[in-house]
Structures are given as structure tokens and as C-alpha cells.
Amino acid sequence: MGTKFKGNKKEIQALDSFIKLKRASESLSSRVTAEFSKLNISESQFGVLETLYHLGPLCQKELGDKILKSTGNITLVIDNLEKRHLVERVRSVEDRRFISIHLTGDGKKFIESIFPDHVKRITNEFSVLTVEEQETLGNICRKLGKKDTSHE
Template sequence: MGTKFKGSKKEVQALDSFIKLKRASESLSSRLISEFSKWNISESQFGVLETLYHLGPLCQKDLGDKILKSTGNITLVIDNLEKRNLVERVRGVEDRRFISVHLTSEGKKLIEQIFPDHVKRITSEFSVLSPEEQDALGKICKKLGKKTEPTSK
């Protein structure tokens, strides 16, 4: 279902594409994150665990930037993970103002349990696209995500 908006051809096409992108993204996310409930973690908590697992310790700001969360939201996510002993905040030795977030052994164990199944589910979901379509989708998404020129009115 596309837009019912009666604007210019350019506007209708952009809105229609946006609606399809948003619905596909929401539908896919819904199917993928439904499995997180059995581990009692949110999508944001999974994002933190997965990022720390693959990139190593990061400061809160960098971690928030990686998973696209505000500083206030990332603080809450980390607080909740810390309460469960899945991550810990570590003060810098040379500069005690610098605090990095690290996976605990429990956090590492959990993400190592969850991540392989998550990859399998993503692979299965994307199997409806050919490798070439997946590459094209990746390029299009990257182009949309990095758009920096001023918006036209």
C-alpha cells in the first residue's frame, strides 16, 4: 500500500518509497527482535552487547553513536545491563574522567549464545533477496543514511 497523498509525482514517489522502506524495516525488526524476549533483553541492550563483543570496550558516547541512541537513552540501557552484571563501567587509569564500558564474562557468555541464532535468522530473512539484490540494498541504504546535502523545499 502506497501513499494516498495527492502531491507532485516526485513527492508521491518519495512518500511511497519511504512507506515501503519503513514498513519493511519495521516488519523485519519485529520478526528478528521477538527472540530477544526469551533472553530478557531489549533490542538496544542486544545492540550494546553485540557492539562491545565485536569492537571491544567503548566510551558511552561512542557506544551510543554506534547503535544510534541518545546519551540519555544509552545511559539507561547501560545501567540496566550493569544491574544484570552483563557490562561494567571502567574508569581510565591515566584519566579518571574517562569511563569505558566493557563486557563482563557473563555478558560475553550471553552474546555468544544469542548471536549465532540471530545471524541465522537474518540470513534466513534476507534469503528472499539474491546476493546482487542484497548488495544493491546495502548501497541504497548507505546512500540514504549518509545524505548530507540540504533538503529541498
């Protein structure tokens, strides 16, 4: 179902495309992250653990930027992961104002135990697309994600 908006052809096409993209994204995300509730973990918490696992320790702002969360939200996410002993805040010896977030041993074990199944779910979901379609989708998403609006 597309838009019911009665604008010009360009507006209708853009809105229709946006609606389809949004619905597909929400539906896919819901299916891929359904397991998280069974693991008592939020999508944001998973994002933090996965980012730290693959990139290593980061400061809170960098983590928020990587998983597209605000400073306030990322603080709460890290607080909750810290309560579960999955991450820890480490203050720099050179500059005590700088605090980086590290996976704990338990955090590393946890993400290592759940990440392979997450990858399998994503791979399964994307199996409806050919390799070429996945590459095209990736290029389109990159183009939309990096659109420069400074000249508008």
C-alpha cells in the same frame, strides 16, 4: 498500500518509497528481534552487547553513536545491563573523567550464546533476496543513510 497524498509525482514517489521502506524495516526488525523478549533483553541492550563483543570496550558516547541512541537512553541501557552483570563501567587510570564500558565474563558468554541464532534469523530473512539484490539494497541503504543535507 502507498501514500494517499495528492502532491506532485516526485513527492508521491518519495512518500510511497518511504512508506515501503519503513514498513519493510519495521516488519523485518520485528521478526528478527522477536526472540529478545524471551531472553529478557531489549533491542538496544542487544546492540550494546553485540557492539562491545565485536569492537571491544567503548565510551558511552561512542556506544550511543554506534547503535544510534541518545546519551540519556544509552545511560539507561547500560545501567540495566550493569544490573544484570553483563557490562561494567571502567574508569581510566590516566584520566578519571573517562569511563569505558566493558563486557563482563557473563556478558561475553551471553552474547556468544545468542549471536549465532540471531545471525541465522537474519540470514533466513534475507534469503528471499539474491546476493545481487542484497548488495543493491546495501548500496541503496548506504546512500540514503549518508545523504548530505547541508546544501539544501
